[in-house]
Each structure stands twice: as structure tokens, then as C-alpha cells.
Amino acid sequence: MEQAIINKAEQVQKLQKEILELQGFRPPLEHEWRDIGLGLMNEAFPNKVFPVATVHEFVSTSAEEVAVTCGFISGLVGALMNNGACLWVTTKRRVFAPGLKAFGVKPDQVVFADASGNKEALWMMEEGLKCNTLASVVGEISELSFTESRRLQLAVEDSRVTGFIHRHTQKPVAHIACVSRWRIKPVESSSGCGMPGVGMPSWNVELQKIRNGKPGAWIVNWSPNGFRVTRADIGRLSVPAAKTG
Amino acid sequence: MGRYMSVWLPYLLTDRTIRSKPELKEVDFVLSAVVRGRIIVQASGSAVTQKGVRTGMAVTDARAILPNLQVFNYQEGIAEKTLLGLAEWALRFTPVAAVDIPDGIILDTSGCTHLWGGEVHYLNDIICQLDKIGYSAKAAIADTIGAAWALARYGKQTIIAPGAQMQAIQLLPPAGLRLEPFVLDRMYKLGFHTIGDFMHMPHPVLRRRFGQEILKRIGQASGTVPEPLESVQPAVVFQVCLPCLEPIKTRTGIEIALKTLLNRLAQQLYQEGKGLRKAVFKGCRIDGAIQQIAIGTNRPVRNVKHLLQLFEQKISAIQPALGIELFVMEAPVVEKLSSQQEALWAVPGCGNENNALANLLDRIAGRAGTQSIRRYLPVEQYWPERSVKLTHTLFEQPDTEWKADRPRPICLLEKPERIKVMVPVPDYPPMMFIYKGVMHKIRKADGPERIAREWWQDDNTQIRDYYRVEDEAGARYWLFRSGTYDQEEPGWFIHGFFA
Structure with a gap:
């Protein structure tokens, strides 16, 4: 009896994997099985590894949130950057290149592209995502439709580039076809051992939506060695986990 | 010659x-x-x-x-x-x-x-x-x-056989050498009535009496001193034409012409070991008007496929009207292109990684303009606005290292914005500040980091004391006080956001 249940679970898992592949979500390639230092958070991801070669969505509403989201994204970009450049599509010049250095990104390896509007930014991002020599593409796009986001997903399926859409918007956020939706908020920094002054960056990282994973929330610090996920904070998820699939 | x-x-x-x-x-x-x-x-x-x-x-x-x-x-x-x-x-x-x-x-x-x-x-x-x-x-x-x-101007012969120019001008007056009037006056006084009278004199003698100019002019006439010629129209070396039997009116037709011309131009460039940086595609219409589109590239290129992609973005700007009878492709700016380009960011496993990236940037620049592509390079300056240099090319490398010893915000406001603050003691960080109508109580602060404007840049030596502060919500800001308290009331500004 027990044997049958295990077999059944295995069967379901196998089928799920097949469905994923049909949907264009291939399991990570060999060299993509790389832990980028997200520790505890890996439990939430499908296959227990940060999904690369897909498009992630980040939402921010205030200038402070824009800054911490940029910080978190550049931490990810830095971890993925090992051997490639990053294209950063912006509609407003706000990122200060020397500030990227602290997050393990060589600022001169980031190519910024100014777009005059959402439409142009989307086009640039799609072109960037098709270019397989880039390690990652960051796009600051405030609004995009489901169809447009689907196009981006199709672009990365061949090129294996990782995309990050950063939506700075006040409006309620429409659903788009991204593998995940993140929300980063600043939290009080801890300098450790009770030292005065501002410590290392600390964030409340909410993974509101993740395809085939488990949404959750964590407190993440940034140290010179990379991310440090201190504790899972499931209870603090500000919106109920979105339905995925 | x-x-x-x-x-x-x-x-x-x-x-x-x-x-x-x-x-x-x-x-x-x-x-x-x-x-x-x-x-x-x-x-x-x-x-x-x-x-x-x-x-x-x-x-x-x-x-x-x-x-x-x-x-x-x-x-x-x-x-x-x-x-x-x-x-x-x-x-x-x-x-x-x-x-x-x-x-x-x-x-x-x-x-x-x-x-x-x-x-x-x-x-x-x-x-x-x-x-x-x-x-x-x-x-x-x-x-x-x-x-x-x-x-x-002074001779009777019109065609001078190669090498015979000195005999030909021997009997002409000195004015034929394009000399200054006072030199000519002096020659006349000394009895030099023809160029042949002094042509073979030792150079030091001539220079002492008539100046350096005369030696240059004799040299230019005989051919020993080169004389540059500034053409009214700089020669376009790389140009190919395609006349059409029937006027072309359709997009397909224009595309075929474009492809044909690019192939021929690329062949020409390949033979010379060059790549183009700029290309202009012109269509001469039946009614005499010329339609043209131009593209620029990040680095020398002669890849037809890539150039075609760049031009395709702009083909719709050509208005064929009654038809185009002649297509011309010019490459006004070319650069040397070695068959192997040095690698900037090597990606293991694929060969032409830089080309792919540069091609991508060309496409972006073709649509949004070259100015839309930015890369930043470090500069040895502390004043935050001047600590980075903007470049639009992919191949410029940093001269110095990026500094990471001082905290720098990830987002910087284009212009510092004025804030209202409450400061307990001079030279202390503020207790709270009001930015855009919202009050932020400060819980933690670092600083000050004093940054002075370089004295050789401006007359007024401005001073900024920067503080990194964190408010109750955990958001981190970069504030500064402009000036000191011993002068007039200093102003407080917000300049950026830390992650």
C-alpha cells in the first residue's frame, strides 16, 4: 500500500516535470546548478535552485523601495555575472554606478540603455533577452501586459538569459507571465554586536508568487560575501500567496 | 608622380x-x-x-x-x-x-x-x-x-612632359613662383628677371637674401617639396551604385537593392581589411529628390546580416513616390578591422561573444540613438556627480579601479533636493527630516563624510558633509549639509537612497 503511494507521488512529480518542460520551463542546465548564496530561500524554488533563464518580476511603490529592489537585483546580477555583461534598461536615470560595486557588480560591465517609454523599454529588453552573451537583463518597466510578458518569456527560452523586470508603480499590479513576483522592503539594519551606526543592508524579501515553488518571506542581509538569509518569515507575507501554475 | x-x-x-x-x-x-x-x-x-x-x-x-x-x-x-x-x-x-x-x-x-x-x-x-x-x-x-x-599664367606651353618642368619654367618671370611682392621687388632690383637666373644658386645664399619661402616655392615647382591639395569634395572610397532598369517602388525591391549593395560593399571592405562605422543608403528618385537613411555602428563592421538588420529598422523612412532609379551605398567612415577582435568579456564556449553584444547595442542605438547607451567608468574624483565618466562605446576600459571604501548609494537623485531638518548640535546628524511632506525620524546615522569641491575646479570651495541615515521604517538615505554653521545658515539636502 505504502509502496503504491510512493509510486504515485513519483508519478505525479514526473508528470509535473513533463508539463513544465512542455510549458518551456526546462530544468536548469548542468552549469546552471549553482547556488548563488540564497541559503534558506532555495527551499522555495522549483528544483531547489534559483531559477535562471526565466523572467522575474519585482514590484516597488516608493523611492525607498526602488532603492532596496535595485540593491537586491544587483546582488542577483552580481552573482550571475561571472562571465558576461548586464544590460540595464531604464526609463529614468536613477541608478548610481559606483553604488553597484558594493553588490559585487563591476559597474563598467553594466550597459545602461535609456528608453523613452515603456514600449521602447520592452523592445530593448526583448532584444537583450535574445542575446545569449548577456548574463542578465534588467528592465525598469512600469506597465506591461500579459502578452508582452509572454514574449519576454519566449525570448529567454532559447537564449538562457535571466531577466528582471522592475515595476515601479502605484497602481494595483496586473498579472503577468513571469516565473516569480518579488517584493523587497527595507528593514532596520543590524550592525551586529550592538555597534552604533548603520549596518549592512537588510531587507524583507517577499516571494509572493513562484511557479512550482512555495511562496514565502525572509529577512535577508547583504554582507560583502553575498546574501545572508537569516530567517524565514512566512507569517509576514503581506498579501496571501498568489495562485501559481 | x-x-x-x-x-x-x-x-x-x-x-x-x-x-x-x-x-x-x-x-x-x-x-x-x-x-x-x-x-x-x-x-x-x-x-x-x-x-x-x-x-x-x-x-x-x-x-x-x-x-x-x-x-x-x-x-x-x-x-x-x-x-x-x-x-x-x-x-x-x-x-x-x-x-x-x-x-x-x-x-x-x-x-x-x-x-x-x-x-x-x-x-x-x-x-x-x-x-x-x-x-x-x-x-x-x-x-x-x-x-x-x-x-x-606666364608661359606659352600648355603641356609639359613629365620631368621637364624645370626647363619649362626657366624663362618665366620670378612671379611665377608665387612669391610675396616685396621679394619680387628685391629680385627685380638685383636684376633677376627670369626664374632660371637664380634657380641653380646655392640654397643658403637664396635663403639669406629672400627668406625660407623661396626655397619652398622652388622645391614645389621642381617636385622635391610635396604640396598638398585640398579637394572640394573628399573622396568617398567605399561607394557602390545600383542603377535600376525600372523604377523601384516596393519595400521588397528596396530590400533587394539594399542586400545587393551591402554584399558588394562588404566584399570591397573585406579586400581592404576595413570595417564600416557609418553607412548611408541613398535612393535617387525619378523626380530628382534623394531619399537617404544612415546607420552607425559601435565598432567596425562588415557583416552583411547585421548591417541589413540595422537598415531594416529604417527602411520605412524611404518614400519611393514614383519610384527610385538609382541606389547608392556609401561608407563615409571606415576603420581597420582585423579578422580577430580582442575579447572583452569572454564567454566560454562561444567565439564571437563581443560581436553579438555590439550588434545588440547597434540595434538599440539605431532605434533610440547613440546617446541612449550609457556605460560608466570611474574617475579619480570624490565629488559624487563627477566621480563617474559617461561613455557611449563598448570598448572603453576603466583607467582606475572602482573605489568601494566609502558607502555610496545605489540610487542617486539627479539633483540634490532640499529637506527640512531638526539638528540638535552642529556637526551632528539630524534627528529627523521632512522630505516631500513626509517626516522621517532618524534611528541610526553614520558620518559625516566631508567632500569638498576641488579647488581647481571652481572659485567657491563648496563643502558637503554627507551622512548615511536610517529611519524608523528601516529605509536608508544619503543626506548632506551644504556649508558649515560658522557662515550663514547651511542648507540640508537629500542626495540618494541606499539599498
Whole structure:
């Protein structure tokens, strides 16, 4: 009896994997099985590894949130950057290149592209995502439709580039076809051992939506060695986990 | 050695006046201008000159010779404009034509004359054509510009055999060497009436008496000193044309023309080891209008596929109207392109990674403009706004290391914005600040980090004391106080957001 249940679970898992592949979500390639230092958070991801070669969505509403989201994204970009450049599509010049250095990104390896509007930014991002020599593409796009986001997903399926859409918007956020939706908020920094002054960056990282994973929330610090996920904070998820699939 | 032709237009300005006012052909007239309060003859036609009126003569004296002389105003700069027009006209005879101020043009005839059946026919044809449009001209062809110039003005021979230029100018007056008037005066006094009189004298002797200039001029006439020629139209080396039997009206047709021309241009570039940085695609329409689109690239390129992609973004800007009968592809800017480009960011496993990235940037620049692509390089300056250098190319490398010893925000406001603060003690970080109407109570703070404006940059040595602060919500800001308390009330500003 027990044997049958295990077999059944295995069967379901196998089928799920097949469905994923049909949907264009291939399991990570060999060299993509790389832990980028997200520790505890890996439990939430499908296959227990940060999904690369897909498009992630980040939402921010205030200038402070824009800054911490940029910080978190550049931490990810830095971890993925090992051997490639990053294209950063912006509609407003706000990122200060020397500030990227602290997050393990060589600022001169980031190519910024100014777009005059959402439409142009989307086009640039799609072109960037098709270019397989880039390690990652960051796009600051405030609004995009489901169809447009689907196009981006199709672009990365061949090129294996990782995309990050950063939506700075006040409006309620429409659903788009991204593998995940993140929300980063600043939290009080801890300098450790009770030292005065501002410590290392600390964030409340909410993974509101993740395809085939488990949404959750964590407190993440940034140290010179990379991310440090201190504790899972499931209870603090500000919106109920979105339905995925 | 090249062959040059000097064309002398002795009555340039009067011929031009007759061209615009044909009724003056049989009339005695001069062009005059006021020089130091006197009205002086600036140009006279051949008939008037033969009657004794010379350039530089006062108009009243000229009137004494010819009582019914008409006088017209001389316009400054008109000679240069006319010569430029004539030099451009002469481009049909040679690819290199230059203006020779004040009264001539110079053509580089090397390799052109055989198309007219020899130099004699070539020269006669030009003189005839000039005569037809109303300019009387004299011309000579020689190995050097200097010799041709002298013979056109003072000589009787018109074609000088290669290498024979020095014998040819021997009997000409020294003025044929394009010397200053005071040098000519001195020569006349010393009894040098022909170039041959002093041509073979030792150089030190000539230099002591007449200056360095004369040696240069003799050298230019004999061919030992090179003389550059500034063509009115820089030669476009990389240009391919495609005439069409039937006028092209459709997008498909234009695309085929584009592809054909790019293939031919790429072949040309490949043979020369060059790649293009700029390309212009022109379509000459039946009604005479020219439609053109241009592209630029990040680095030298001769990849047809990539260039085609860049042009395809812009094809819709071409309006064929009734049809295009001639397509021209030009590459005005080319650079050396080695077959192997150095790798900037090597991606293991694929060969032309840089090309792919550069191609992507070309496409973006083609759509949004070159200015839209930014990369930042570090600069050894502390003032935050000046600590980075903006570059638009992919291949510029940083000169110095990126500094990471001081905290720098991830988002910087384009301009610092004024905030209201409450500060307990001078030189302390504020307890709270109000930005955009929202009050932030500060819980933690670092600083100050004093950054002074470099004294060599401006007169006023501005000082900023930067603080990194964190408010109750955990958001981190970069604030600064501009100035110190011992002067007037200092201002507080917010300059950025930390992650």
C-alpha cells in the first residue's frame, strides 16, 4: 500500500516535470546548478535552485523601495555575472554606478540603455533577452501586459538569459507571465554586536508568487560575501500567496 | 608622380558679372570697392584691360582713360564662392579638384586624361567648356602644381612632359613662383628677371637674401617639396551604385537593392581589411529628390546580416513616390578591422561573444540613438556627480579601479533636493527630516563624510558633509549639509537612497 503511494507521488512529480518542460520551463542546465548564496530561500524554488533563464518580476511603490529592489537585483546580477555583461534598461536615470560595486557588480560591465517609454523599454529588453552573451537583463518597466510578458518569456527560452523586470508603480499590479513576483522592503539594519551606526543592508524579501515553488518571506542581509538569509518569515507575507501554475 | 593642371581665370569676376547680366558684354565696366577712402578698381574685363585700365587703379583715373566707363560694386568673398562652384563643376573631369585663391582652380589629372584621348584633348576640352559658359581661361599641365601654376599664367606651353618642368619654367618671370611682392621687388632690383637666373644658386645664399619661402616655392615647382591639395569634395572610397532598369517602388525591391549593395560593399571592405562605422543608403528618385537613411555602428563592421538588420529598422523612412532609379551605398567612415577582435568579456564556449553584444547595442542605438547607451567608468574624483565618466562605446576600459571604501548609494537623485531638518548640535546628524511632506525620524546615522569641491575646479570651495541615515521604517538615505554653521545658515539636502 505504502509502496503504491510512493509510486504515485513519483508519478505525479514526473508528470509535473513533463508539463513544465512542455510549458518551456526546462530544468536548469548542468552549469546552471549553482547556488548563488540564497541559503534558506532555495527551499522555495522549483528544483531547489534559483531559477535562471526565466523572467522575474519585482514590484516597488516608493523611492525607498526602488532603492532596496535595485540593491537586491544587483546582488542577483552580481552573482550571475561571472562571465558576461548586464544590460540595464531604464526609463529614468536613477541608478548610481559606483553604488553597484558594493553588490559585487563591476559597474563598467553594466550597459545602461535609456528608453523613452515603456514600449521602447520592452523592445530593448526583448532584444537583450535574445542575446545569449548577456548574463542578465534588467528592465525598469512600469506597465506591461500579459502578452508582452509572454514574449519576454519566449525570448529567454532559447537564449538562457535571466531577466528582471522592475515595476515601479502605484497602481494595483496586473498579472503577468513571469516565473516569480518579488517584493523587497527595507528593514532596520543590524550592525551586529550592538555597534552604533548603520549596518549592512537588510531587507524583507517577499516571494509572493513562484511557479512550482512555495511562496514565502525572509529577512535577508547583504554582507560583502553575498546574501545572508537569516530567517524565514512566512507569517509576514503581506498579501496571501498568489495562485501559481 | 602625379600630373596636375592649373587653370587660370584672369577675368573671373567680370566674366561672372557678364554671365549674370548679358547686356554688359559690349559695355566697358569695372568692379570697384572703397579702399582707404578711395574708390579703387578691383576687377576689369579683357577689353578694358587692353585699353589701359588696371586693377588697383583709382576709378577717377580709369574714367579719365574711358569716359563712359560703368562702375559696379565689388562684393567681398564672391571670388571664393565662384571658384568653389567652378571647382565643383570640374569634378566631372577629375575626382580631385581644389580652389586656388584668388583666381584659379587646380585639378589632379593623374589617370584621368586618357579618357579624353590624351592631355591635349583633355585641356582643350576644359578650356572650351569654360569658354562656353562664359569664362576665359588659360591652363597648363605639369608634374607639379607649382610649375603648372607658373605656366598657366606666364608661359606659352600648355603641356609639359613629365620631368621637364624645370626647363619649362626657366624663362618665366620670378612671379611665377608665387612669391610675396616685396621679394619680387628685391629680385627685380638685383636684376633677376627670369626664374632660371637664380634657380641653380646655392640654397643658403637664396635663403639669406629672400627668406625660407623661396626655397619652398622652388622645391614645389621642381617636385622635391610635396604640396598638398585640398579637394572640394573628399573622396568617398567605399561607394557602390545600383542603377535600376525600372523604377523601384516596393519595400521588397528596396530590400533587394539594399542586400545587393551591402554584399558588394562588404566584399570591397573585406579586400581592404576595413570595417564600416557609418553607412548611408541613398535612393535617387525619378523626380530628382534623394531619399537617404544612415546607420552607425559601435565598432567596425562588415557583416552583411547585421548591417541589413540595422537598415531594416529604417527602411520605412524611404518614400519611393514614383519610384527610385538609382541606389547608392556609401561608407563615409571606415576603420581597420582585423579578422580577430580582442575579447572583452569572454564567454566560454562561444567565439564571437563581443560581436553579438555590439550588434545588440547597434540595434538599440539605431532605434533610440547613440546617446541612449550609457556605460560608466570611474574617475579619480570624490565629488559624487563627477566621480563617474559617461561613455557611449563598448570598448572603453576603466583607467582606475572602482573605489568601494566609502558607502555610496545605489540610487542617486539627479539633483540634490532640499529637506527640512531638526539638528540638535552642529556637526551632528539630524534627528529627523521632512522630505516631500513626509517626516522621517532618524534611528541610526553614520558620518559625516566631508567632500569638498576641488579647488581647481571652481572659485567657491563648496563643502558637503554627507551622512548615511536610517529611519524608523528601516529605509536608508544619503543626506548632506551644504556649508558649515560658522557662515550663514547651511542648507540640508537629500542626495540618494541606499539599498
